[in-house]
Amino acid sequence: MEVIAVTQVIKKDKRREPFDPGKIRRSIETAAKEAGLSDKRIKEIVDKVSQVAIDVGKKKAEIETRVLRETLLKKLDELEPAVSKA
Numbered sequence: 001m002e003v004i005a006v007t008q009v010i011k012k013d014k015r016r017e018p019f020d021p022g023k024i025r026r027s028i029e030t031a032a033k034e035a036g037l038s039d040k041r042i043k044e045i046v047d048k049v050s051q052v053a054i055d056v057g058k059k060k061a062e063i064e065t066r067v068l069r070e071t072l073l074k075k076l077d078e079l080e081p082a083v084s085k086a
Contacts, residue, residue: 008062016062024053024072031076031086045083049075 008016028049032042052075056068076084 009068010062010064012065019057019063021050021053021057024068025050028072028076028083032080032083034086035080035082037080037083041080045076045080048079 007019009019010016025046028046029042032045037045049072052072053068056063056071073084
């Protein structure tokens with residue numbers, strides 16, 4: 001069972017939205033497909049990067065989307081640079 005403390009993300013215009021880990025997974029999956037990765041590699045990337053989002057979420061009640069995006073892109077650069085550029 002995943003424990004997530006983040007309940008809100010703060011958008012650039014300062015609006016708050018519910019934190020949705022599924023939205024992050026879908027975005028990574030789409031970028032990985034665009035980068036031409038195999039289904040197996042896509043699953044690996046999605047799982048690892050989603051875990052980073054969950055780990056960040058355990059530490060804060062809310063997070064700016066900019067900070068979350070930078071954190072996830074850094075992890076994607078480590079794992080599969082083509083995906084972070086897609």
